[in-house]
Amino acid sequence: MTLITFAPTQVLAGLSAAEGNGFHPPSLSEFFPGQLFGAGTWWGPSRINLIGLLMAGLLALFFVSAFRKPGVVPGRLQMLGEMGVTFVRSQIIDEVIGKQGRRFLPYLVTLFFMVFALNIAGVLPTLNMAGTAVIGVPMFLAGVSWVVFNVVGVQTHGLGGYLRNNLFPPGVPKPLYLLLTPIEAISTFVLRPVTLTIRLMANMMAGHLMLVLFFAASSYLLFEAQAALKPLGVAAVAMGFAFTLFEILVAGLQAYIFTLLTALYIGGAMSEAH
Amino acid sequence: MSEEPDEAERETSRGDSVVFSVMGTLIAGPALYGLVGFGVDTLAGTSVFVPIGIVVGFALSLYIVYVRYGRD
Numbered sequence: 052m053t054l055i056t057f058a059p060t061q062v063l064a065g066l067s068a069a070e071g072n073g074f075h076p077p078s079l080s081e082f083f084p085g086q087l088f089g090a091g092t093w094w095g096p097s098r099i100n101l102i103g104l105l106m107a108g109l110l111a112l113f114f115v116s117a118f119r120k121p122g123v124v125p126g127r128l129q130m131l132g133e134m135g136v137t138f139v140r141s142q143i144i145d146e147v148i149g150k151q152g153r154r155f156l157p158y159l160v161t162l163f164f165m166v167f168a169l170n171i172a173g174v175l176p177t178l179n180m181a182g183t184a185v186i187g188v189p190m191f192l193a194g195v196s197w198v199v200f201n202v203v204g205v206q207t208h209g210l211g212g213y214l215r216n217n218l219f220p221p222g223v224p225k226p227l228y229l230l231l232t233p234i235e236a237i238s239t240f241v242l243r244p245v246t247l248t249i250r251l252m253a254n255m256m257a258g259h260l261m262l263v264l265f266f267a268a269s270s271y272l273l274f275e276a277q278a279a280l281k282p283l284g285v286a287a288v289a290m291g292f293a294f295t296l297f298e299i300l301v302a303g304l305q306a307y308i309f310t311l312l313t314a315l316y317i318g319g320a321m322s323e324a325h
Numbered sequence: 326m327s328e329e330p331d332e333a334e335r336e337t338s339r340g341d342s343v344v345f346s347v348m349g350t351l352i353a354g355p356a357l358y359g360l361v362g363f364g365v366d367t368l369a370g371t372s373v374f375v376p377i378g379i380v381v382g383f384a385l386s387l388y389i390v391y392v393r394y395g396r397d
Contacts, residue, residue, distance in 0.1 A: 221392070222396070223392055234353045235353075237353040237357055238353035239349070242349035246349055
């Protein structure tokens with residue numbers, strides 16, 4: 052059912068990429084579209100910005116509709132919303148932080164569904180681009196997570212205690228701290244947000260490139276190339292479908308990993324020592 | 326209450342998640358001391374300190390991972 056729904060638009064998107072004059076493989080310029088309006092201004096949004104806004108709006112609409120009039124016997128939307136919230140609570144927060152982490156439920160639920168909604172836009176018909184495939188969005192989300200886990204750490208242990216926990220691993224000969232503390236500082240305060248950002252962006256970027264590649268190749272092979280190459284076009288369509296399914300999995304998985312790591316960092320900041 | 330994971334389950338889950346979080350440490354060591362080696366090489370006109378820095382940095386990173394997660 053899903054395949055039937057999105058297949059034509061994906062193929063058409065591929066067709067426009069490969070239209071005429073031979074085969075054009077996807078390039079990084081896909082991720083730097085021009086401003087749709089307000090050209091030259093700082094606020095003029097690109098197509099990807101609007102996709103982000105649209106998905107955020109749809110997500111807000113979903114949760115408002117699901118929980119506007121909560122009933123003891125939940126309706127379908129409420130049940131779906133509750134399933135989502137329960138998943139984050141039991142599979143991420145309770146597993147990683149424990150019960151004391153439940154006060155972060157609103158943030159982690161928002162984070163999980165925001166990342167998932169923006170990721171899934173990459174396989175939605177006519178959108179065909181993940182809002183998280185450009186660096187600004189994952190960088191912002193990672194920045195917020197960075198602020199949250201550091202604030203929690205300082206609140207729990209005080210600035211000195213938090214820095215001691217993070218920068219000075221226990222049970223190490225004192226002179227070694229000269230060598231180890233700079234590594235810990237970079238790893239905790241610099242690389243955590245950087246790896247969160249790059250992991251999400253690179254996964255979604257690569258997924259988009261793979262999808263465009265297969266659907267562009269399939270439309271070129273099926274409609275423009277010599278007859279002998281047409282069977283390869285069928286194979287390319289099959290690979291495109293397979294990668295679309297894979298991208299749906301990746302969209303959920305990356306949202307899960309991003310939220311799980313944020314929860315892990317928060318849990319680490321709250322605990323006495325790692 | 327039965328839906329609450331016990332401490333042992335939580336430890337296992339935390340252990341799985343740690344795989345992701347040690348990545349930063351394993352990158353930070355070689356990157357930092359590789360950079361220090363690059364600085365030394367540039368100043369001294371040599372070319373051996375970058376690989377030495379990377380190897381030393383990686384060893385120190387592994388030591389941190391051992392100290393933080395391997396001794397429990």
